[in-house]
Amino acid sequence: MSRILVALSGGVDSSAAAALLVREGHEVVAAYMKNWINDENIPGECPWEQDIEDALGVCTRLGIEFRVVDLVEQYRERIVNYLIEGYRNGTTPNPDVMCNREMKFGVFLDYAREQGFDQLATGHYARIRTDEENRSWIMRGLDPNKDQSYFLSLMRPEQIDRALFPIGGLLKPQVREIARECGLPTAAKKDSQGICFIGQVKMSDFLRHYLPDNPGDIIDAQGRILGRHKGLHLFTMGQRKGHGVASPREGIAYVVIGKDIPNNRLIIGYEGDDTRGLYARSAIVGTVANTRLPLPPRVMAQPRYRAPAVHAACTYIAEDKVRLDFDQPVRALALGQVCAFYEPDAERGEQLRGGGFFEEITST
Numbered sequence: 001m002s003r004i005l006v007a008l009s010g011g012v013d014s015s016a017a018a019a020l021l022v023r024e025g026h027e028v029v030a031a032y033m034k035n036w037i038n039d040e041n042i043p044g045e046c047p048w049e050q051d052i053e054d055a056l057g058v059c060t061r062l063g064i065e066f067r068v069v070d071l072v073e074q075y076r077e078r079i080v081n082y083l084i085e086g087y088r089n090g091t092t093p094n095p096d097v098m099c100n101r102e103m104k105f106g107v108f109l110d111y112a113r114e115q116g117f118d119q120l121a122t123g124h125y126a127r128i129r130t131d132e133e134n135r136s137w138i139m140r141g142l143d144p145n146k147d148q149s150y151f152l153s154l155m156r157p158e159q160i161d162r163a164l165f166p167i168g169g170l171l172k173p174q175v176r177e178i179a180r181e182c183g184l185p186t187a188a189k190k191d192s193q194g195i196c197f198i199g200q201v202k203m204s205d206f207l208r209h210y211l212p213d214n215p216g217d218i219i220d221a222q223g224r225i226l227g228r229h230k231g232l233h234l235f236t237m238g239q240r241k242g243h244g245v246a247s248p249r250e251g252i253a254y255v256v257i258g259k260d261i262p263n264n265r266l267i268i269g270y271e272g273d274d275t276r277g278l279y280a281r282s283a284i285v286g287t288v289a290n291t292r293l294p295l296p297p298r299v300m301a302q303p304r305y306r307a308p309a310v311h312a313a314c315t316y317i318a319e320d321k322v323r324l325d326f327d328q329p330v331r332a333l334a335l336g337q338v339c340a341f342y343e344p345d346a347e348r349g350e351q352l353r354g355g356g357f358f359e360e361i362t363s364t
Ligand SMILES: Nc1ncnc2c1ncn2[C@@H]1O[C@H](COP(=O)(O)OP(=O)(O)OP(=O)(O)O)[C@@H](O)[C@H]1O
Pocket: 006, 007, 008, 009, 010, 011, 012, 013, 014, 015, 031, 032, 033, 034, 035, 104, 121, 122, 123, 124, 191, 192, 196
């Protein structure tokens, strides 16, 4: 039996995680991280008050202690600023991945350790495997539709050693069933959407609040002006909608194929396998120093949460930087995005080996 702190969001997944740990006979305390309170009144509603109420209801039902930990200041420093800076620089930040390393398994884990807990459990769909040498590794969650290991790819080994993912070996319907069996008030609660802290606030409203419009031209690969945009930060590679340029050809859409950051120009082209700029054959990924062991010479690289992992050759070019040469061209990579690395040991790569940020992209 160990003392475990459960990160309880007020959603069904972490509620079921807490229930399973209680069932196993551990000493369990649950805590809600208060990260974001929308004190600047960005349009939309932030459901945190409801989440705290639901989390409290779960703890009452399970007979465990519930705490609320105020991390609003740290969240602003480590996540909100990173997000705004990323967009300001024209890159594509990923606050959910950073939130796991910097908040949940960063300041929140520090809090847990100070309070005498041995481990921190979350409701992530991921698994932990311990190898013969007693090293812990993150594996993909068993439910292929819910696997969240991508979001854990920047975690440091010492953070992984303290992590527990009680529902990672279950399918989502089983998780709901456990919550129902235990009579938890969250059993039928809708899954949360999108960025962890923004809740119901739309990303575009959030960005508009912090970053003023910065209009510029929309051009094609030949430099012809096709329209105007309100700010490069409102677009991402491969985006089909929202640029407002109608395609003159039936059935083929214009997509974002690049950003000319110095000249504040958005570059669009027709969607197609050979669209210049849209497909990458190689990339440099930096800040990969946190891996438990050096990355292997062949990896499976996953560039986004919902994208498939692709086979690539992986070569170190500095202590914390690798060059990836993809076996097949990869669509719509963006600077600043997180690339997760998996061991190429199974069809989709089951074992997470680490992650980093795209620093350079070479298109086909
Ligand atoms: N505000 C929060 N306070 C405490 N823990 C949190 C909070 N937000 C997220 N977590 C933890 O991180 C896990 C993954 O968060 P994510 O936002 O992806 O939620 P989710 O997959 O919808 O899970 P849930 O159903 O538990 O909300 C949660 O299961 C929970 O353990």
